Amino acid sequence: xxxxxxxAKMINECTEKSLVFAILTDSHYDGSNNFxxxxxxxxxVNDKYQLDGIYHLGDTVNGNKEKHETxxxxxxxxxxxxxxxxxxxxxxxxxxxxxxTSIGIGEIHILFYNK
Numbered sequence: 080x081x082x083x084x085x086x087a088k089m090i091n092e093c094t095e096k097s098l099v100f101a102i103l104t105d106s107h108y109d110g111s112n113n114f115x116x117x118x119x120x121x122x123x124v125n126d127k128y129q130l131d132g133i134y135h136l137g138d139t140v141n142g143n144k145e146k147h148e149t150x151x152x153x154x155x156x157x158x159x160x161x162x163x164x165x166x167x168x169x170x171x172x173x174x175x176x177x178x179x180t181s182i183g184i185g186e187i188h189i190l191f192y193n194k
Contacts, residue, residue, distance in 0.1 A: 082120060086127045099128065101164075104136040107174065108156055109143070118159045125163050133164050137172025146177050 093099060101121050108114045121133065140152045153175060160167035169175075 082123045082127070086124060089124075089128050098131045101125070101130055101133040102136065103134070105138040105172075106135065106156065107138055107141045108152055109141045110148075110152055110155075114156060114159070118163065121160075122163045130164055132166035132168070133160050134167075135160065135169045137170050138174040139169055139172070140175055142174035142177045144177075149175070149177055 089099060101124065103117070103121075106114055106117065121130075124130065135156070139156050140149055142149055144152070153169065157167070157169055160169075
């Protein structure tokens with residue numbers, strides 16, 4: 080029902096000149112969480128109302144795995160998005176290139192970015 084409501088609102092509010100994109104952010108996909116539901120929902124919207132593209136605005140993955148594993152996970156997400164729409168883009172976030180570190184000291188968590 081949520082998808083039908085979303086598409087109905089898009090049909091009601093968009094004109095023929097409107098550009099409509101799916102925007103995602105902070106999926107933190109790690110191979111075990113269920114990103115397939117997200118893809119299924121985006122596909123359902125796109126099947127009912129042709130999107131103009133899909134953008135993922137970073138932190139696609141957790142970045143807490145080895146670099147080659149992180150790259151494989153990003154490629155998995157990218158391929159899933161491309162199967163829905165050929166105009167799909169991922170803008171990297173700090174988790175997507177393993178460039179951050181988190182240190183926990185009791186209740187304090189320190190994040191820092193490695194250049």
